Amino acid sequence: MTAATKARRPKVKAPYLAQLDLRELVAHPSNLRRSIGDLTELRASIAAYGVWQALTVVPEDDGGHRIVAGHRRAAAAVEALEAGEWPEDQPQTVPCLVRPDLVGLTAEQIVAMLVENDQRVDITASERAAGYAQLELFGLDVAEIARRTGRKREHVQSALKLTKLGDVATAAADAGR
Template sequence: MSRRRSGLGRGLDALLSASEGGERLVRIPLALIEVGSVQPRSRFDEAALEELAASIREKGLLQPVLVRPKGDGYELVAGERRFRAAQRAGLSEVPAIVRELDDRSALELALVENLQREDLSPVEEARGYARLSEMGLSHEEIARRVGKSRSAVTNALRLLQLPEEALVALEEGRITAGHARALLMLPEERRLWGLREILEKGLSVRQAEKLKDRLRAAPRRPEPHPELARALEE
């Protein structure tokens, strides 16, 4: 059994070992596998998919996907990238580990498998950690599952404190993770201003990090005289 799991990653292997229910390795027709709601990835690198598909055409799919029974077929739990590449490669069936899993276990496995990859965007990574946190896992537990340090998990989650416009810009590659961290140095109410400064002026990360100093140096608007303030209120 350990040989079957060797390519799945230590965090995923631990989850599989802890999950209840039987497990078997079989070949399943692609037509019987449904990409379900537990899949956390929203975007795939087309060039990387084509490259993987070419490798599968030449050597076959060496690492099985993970599925759970659903109706008359199966629901994909882990390995969506391999599954899509196998479709492109023209395979009719794939090796699969079949595992009885409840919804929570399936989602946790899907998240951990994806978070162990190196090609996730910073926002996808942060949202994956957030979903695991919502399931009751501590930052320490998440770090252990995905093979990262606790500080890496905590810092990634901080990105979700940014306004949605900044997260979209990060996803689209208009700003980098370094720019995003620089925005987090600003007061919450000034982060959209900081984003506009970065985008409109093409600031480097180093320049973006100095935006907080510009805010400190900016003269504060003088408070109105108390009597004038009362007159304005009247």
């Protein structure tokens, strides 16, 4: 790159973390997800602990922010807030990675949405069960594990049974059988 090329290049602000008000966030018009699905468990988790994983947003000219990654988290957070389930000890904000470097780069924003969703792999049934078993070792009972994770008691009980069934049953559960 020549000195002349560098001189013409606009200054781009680096990404930064910020706590943003939910009311400042808007869905991306090119959001790849047509359905956000059932938010019940995610909403329960957010109601218990707030949002832990930052959303990725792009600043808008009006001072708001457009969501690039985290549409489900944002929707579940709004539901929890509107239902009066927001954690009392937490501000009504969510952590966001603000990406001013993506302003005006719609194609790059869509690439980010694809990468965010294509590369995601849920934990397996046995991995989740192992996590619940670890929580039991810390003295949490099924009801408390269910409350803290936003899952139903029956789900936690079934998952904990899986930890005692052996490799064949674990492999079958992980394969969705």
